[in-house]
Amino acid sequence: MIDVLEFAALAQLPEPLLTVYLNTNPGLQINCRAIPGYIAWLKTGARGLLAQFGETKSSLLYAQVLRAEKYLEEQRPAHAGVAIFASAEVWRVIPLEVEPANEIHWGKPQLWQLTAMVEQHRPACAVVLDLSGARFYARDFGGLRQFAKQEFDVDVSQWKPKERAHMAKQGTRMPHGAQRDLFEQRLEGEYAHLLQDVAKTLTAYCDAHAVERIYLLGADRLTKQVQRDLPARLREQAICISHVSADEPESKTRARVEAELKKSEVERKEHLVEELLDKTRGIATGVDQTLAQLQRGLLTTLVLSAGLNPSLRVCETCDLVTTSPMARCATCNEAQATTTLHEVLPTLLAKHACRLEVVDGRAAVRLQSVGGMGGVLRTLKHEPVPPPARHVQHYAHA
Numbered sequence: 001m002i003d004v005l006e007f008a009a010l011a012q013l014p015e016p017l018l019t020v021y022l023n024t025n026p027g028l029q030i031n032c033r034a035i036p037g038y039i040a041w042l043k044t045g046a047r048g049l050l051a052q053f054g055e056t057k058s059s060l061l062y063a064q065v066l067r068a069e070k071y072l073e074e075q076r077p078a079h080a081g082v083a084i085f086a087s088a089e090v091w092r093v094i095p096l097e098v099e100p101a102n103e104i105h106w107g108k109p110q111l112w113q114l115t116a117m118v119e120q121h122r123p124a125c126a127v128v129l130d131l132s133g134a135r136f137y138a139r140d141f142g143g144l145r146q147f148a149k150q151e152f153d154v155d156v157s158q159w160k161p162k163e164r165a166h167m168a169k170q171g172t173r174m175p176h177g178a179q180r181d182l183f184e185q186r187l188e189g190e191y192a193h194l195l196q197d198v199a200k201t202l203t204a205y206c207d208a209h210a211v212e213r214i215y216l217l218g219a220d221r222l223t224k225q226v227q228r229d230l231p232a233r234l235r236e237q238a239i240c241i242s243h244v245s246a247d248e249p250e251s252k253t254r255a256r257v258e259a260e261l262k263k264s265e266v267e268r269k270e271h272l273v274e275e276l277l278d279k280t281r282g283i284a285t286g287v288d289q290t291l292a293q294l295q296r297g298l299l300t301t302l303v304l305s306a307g308l309n310p311s312l313r314v315c316e317t318c319d320l321v322t323t324s325p326m327a328r329c330a331t332c333n334e335a336q337a338t339t340t341l342h343e344v345l346p347t348l349l350a351k352h353a354c355r356l357e358v359v360d361g362r363a364a365v366r367l368q369s370v371g372g373m374g375g376v377l378r379t380l381k382h383e384p385v386p387p388p389a390r391h392v393q394h395y396a397h398a
C-alpha cells in the first residue's frame with residue numbers, strides 16, 4: 001500500500017519529470033488489441049508533448065517515454081489503471097484500482113487524479129445488525145467486502161425455566177405481560193454486552209485502517225446502542241440507517257448496503273453545499289476567496305465541483321496562487337507563472353491539512369452559483385481537523 005509519506009514524497013519529486021496516467025483496464029476491448037489502447041494513446045500523447053516542448057528525440061523526456069512504453073509492453077498491467085512517474089533519477093509505477101482518465105505531463109509531478117481518487121474512495125465501514133448477529137463490511141477501492149461476522153448467541157441455559165420457555169425462537173417471538181417485561185429485561189441485558197462487542201470490533205478496525213465514515217444499518221434500538229458504545233471520535237461520524245435485514249442472500253445484502261452508502265454520501269455532499277450557500281459567515285466561496293483562505297491555513301474543508309480546473313497564476317518567488325491575470329505577484333511583485341488548479345491543489349491541501357470534497361450531480365449544479373468552489377473555515381468547527389494528508393491513505397496497492 002502507498003501511504004501518506006509516499007504521497008508527500010511524490011509531491012517533492014525533482015522536476016522535470018514525466019507523469020502518465022493510463023486506463024489499462026484489461027476488460028476494455030480497446031486494450032485487447034495487438035497494440036493495447038493505452039500504449040497507442042501514450043505514443044500519440046508523447047508526440048504532442050515532444051512537439052510542445054521542442055525536445056529532440058535524444059532528450060530526457062523522450063528517454064522517459066520510451067521507458068514507460070517498454071514497461072507497458074513487457075508488463076501489460078492487469079489493473080484498472082497505472083500512474084507512472086519517471087525521470088533520470090525516478091521510476092515509480094502505482095497500480096490503480098479505479099480507471100483514470102489518460103493523461104501525460106512533463107514538468108512537475110501531477111497528483112490531481114490520485115488526490116481525487118482518494119477523496120472519492122475514502123475508507124468506510126458498515127455494520128448490518130439484527131437480532132441474530134452483526135455483519136461487518138469495509139468499503140475501499142475494491143468495493144464492499146465483509147471482514148467480520150458476529151453471531152448473537154444469547155445463552156439462555158442458565159435462565160429460569162419460565163423465562164426460557166419463551167425462547168422458542170430466539171429473540172423473534174416475544175412473550176406477553178409481566179413475563180414479557182422480565183424476558184425483555186433479561187434479553188436487553190444480554191444484548192447490551194453483545195452490542196458493546198460490536199462497537200469494540202468496529203473501533204479496532206476503524207483505528208487500524210484510518211476509517212473516516214461509519215454506517216450502522218438495522219433497527220434503531222440496535223444501531224443507536226452501538227453508536228452510544230463507540231468512542232466519541234467515532235460516535236460523531238456514525239450514521240444510523242433504518243434497515244430491515246430480511247432473510248436474503250449475502251450478495252443482496254451487500255448490494256443494498258452499497259446502495260445505502262452511496263445514497264448517504266450523495267446526501268452528505270448536498271448538505272455540505274447547501275450549508276455553504278446558506279451561511280454568510282465561517283465560509284469562503286468562489287475560486288479566488290477560497291484559494292486565499294486555503295493559503296492562509298484557515299480552511300478545514302474545500303468543496304470543489306468535479307471537472308472545474310481554471311487557469312491560475314503562481315508566484316515564482318513566494319508561491320502564492322491566485323486567479324489574478326497580472327504578470328507580477330500582488331504580494332512580492334515578482335514574476336508569476338501560469339498554472340492550473342489541478343496542478344497546485346494537491347500540494348496546497350496537504351500543506352494546509354485541508355480536507356477535499358469533490359461534488360458532482362445536483363450538488364455541483366448548486367455550487368456553480370458561487371463559481372463551483374467554496375470552503376469551510378476552521379473557526380466554524382464543522383469537522384475535526386484531520387492530520388496533514390491523512391485523506392490520501394490507502395488508495396492503491398503498491
Ligand SMILES: [Zn+2]
Nearest residue numbers: 315318329332
Ligand atoms: Zn509573490
